Amino acid sequence: MNLKSLLLAAATLGTAFSASAEPSAQVHYRTADIQGVSVFYREAGPADAPAVLLLHGFGASSYMFRDLIPVLAQRYRVIAPDLPGFGQTTVKPGIAFDYTFDNVASVIDAFTVEKGLDRYAIYVFDYGAPVGWRLAVANPQKITAIVSQNGNAYEEGLSAGWADMRKAWADPTAENREALRRFNTPDMIKWQYTEGVRDTSLIAPESYQLASAAIERIGVEPQMDLLLDYGSNVRQYPQLHAFFRQYQPPTLAIWGKNDPFFIPAGAEAYKRDNPKAEVRFLDTGHFAIETHGDEIATRMLEFLDRNVK
16 A cells, blocks of 8 residues: 555545544533522533533432443533532531421522523432423423333332332421431442442442432431431322323433332333333332433433434
């Protein structure tokens, strides 16, 4: 092969490589002062692109989206806050903050206004679901699409593992509240990451270690308050189902089918009020994104590209 042929082959290879390997989007780490709360958040992607709001759950923070954000940010404006009581978000000194889902949702709703999110898709997981549901019911015109990754919306999605919580909701005595403390121990947090996972070597240990460290730093009582208040989410399900029926938002329920807390029936139930809802099951546990992040990202991009403009 002569020099000209070699140069042509190299140029062709370089073009093919650059077309297949898009540069990774830079992620920014910022805070916003909202209602006396310093909300930490991750942000990436073009400012004028359709927006996607990522809402994490219990035993986690926006760190759970560390790999998903750069993928989505190639085509979307992606924002992932730490909810009050989690991660790097902090309540300012002298501010009395009651840890209820209404109050957490109020902060996140005001945060979306601060960030200029007039229209946005939501990815909800675990506690992020009842927060996202409140945003959707209050601002239905803003929600462009919903991705629920083990984010429950129906009572039949609650497993028998909620028995102690149900008891505390019905009778919130000091004794029943104390019975919930074990859910916040490092061993229990780790169990929620590994239960139902076929290959636990796929779970990065810092994921549950960081969650446990945040509980130790912020304090366990906010977590106890939220566990005790979770019953308010179940009572609000009828409002959410009415929203689904009226607005029929594009919905993808992508579910770790071995989740010990939110069982597959909860994913299938989405189709009852929104027949167009898409349901996909993954052979993994509660934190499906930790083991099946690539598949979730691929399906999510395909779903958003079809439904969000």
